[in-house]
């Protein structure tokens with residue numbers, strides 16, 4: 001068994017070669033072409049019948065299969081150590097198609113609290129309408145997770161969670177879920193396949209909003225799910241084609257382009273974000289920093305590194321609107337994982353319908369500000385935060 005540092009270097013080394021080395025298409029174009037086509041024709045009746053019967057695997061129609069999209073799926077599967085992967089037009093497309101492939105009328109889903117806000121809305125609205133019930137548990141408490149499992153069909157994890165970045169003990173929870181016959185799904189967008197590989201720890205399916213670090217350039221919305229051929233096959237058979245949230249070939253091409261620099265980008269995000277998190281922790285106007293680097297929960301063991309997204313809470317002496325308005329490099333904006341630094345004050349989202357508001361439901365402090373640390377110079381970013389904190393003192 002490798003120790004943490006060696007394991008991390010082994011994952012990066014493998015990923016670097018997978019991503020920089022490409023021999024997929026004949027004629028050896030160093031950048032593969034975009035198959036911008038809706039359909040593929042057949043040379044003969046026999047060819048068409050073989051494809052329809054599944055005797056030959058080949059693309060028929062781009063809602064089902066497209067070579068550029070498949071290339072992206074195979075890359076992601078290789079990075080996650082999965083047999084198969086399926087790409088979608090958004091992270092939510094991947095999440096909804098996956099949840100609905102494994103839950104139906106009368107089934108019960110167990111989810112960790114502090115899931116991504118639109119995942120929460122999916123559970124509260126569409127799932128309820130389809131008579132799928134969802135119970136939320138404190139994912140940091142593996143005993144509480146175990147207690148909720150009997151009778152559930154699905155356990156939905158996100159480690160670390162959205163907005164407060166709480167971690168879960170994936171190995172322990174995967175063992176408990178397997179014993180209870182419950183399928184496990186994790187949203188691994190925060191960590192990327194470089195900083196956490198949940199399938200290796202016994203989780204059944206791993207999904208990503210590829211709009212974040214996988215794309216990495218804030219120019220694409222996309223999603224992906226990876227796991228065993230059997231489970232991904234079930235998503236293909238039950239929901240994928242009918243819900244129709246397929247990825248476009250051009251966006252798959254952009255994602256392949258983004259992926260080539262993933263190892264370089266993640267090391268840079270980590271270095272800068274950890275520096276800023278530590279400095280914020282020591283700042284007199286900051287009352288808490290929510291970052292897995294400061295956690296000693298056993299769930300930290302499966303994290304091989306830290307990405308660039310975390311949050312902090314400011315004291316009552318700070319005017320939050322004035323703080324974010326004073327920021328120059330951190331732009332106000334949702335999403336994260338791109339080259340640019342971004343900030344979201346929770347207070348600004350408090351007015352959204354409380355019934356469907358994950359921050360309200362899970363008790364996130366309105367004094368929380370989430371930041372995504374981009375690729376600007378770390379000292380410039382720190383100067384920006386320090387000056388804004390100064391300006392915003394009431």
Ligand SMILES: *Cc1c(COP(=O)(O)O)cnc(C)c1O
Nearest residue numbers: 090091092116187189209211222
């Ligand atoms: C953004 C995000 C999603 C949703 O992904 P989209 O690509 O925006 O649909 C899911 N999970 C997490 C943790 C996210 O941050």
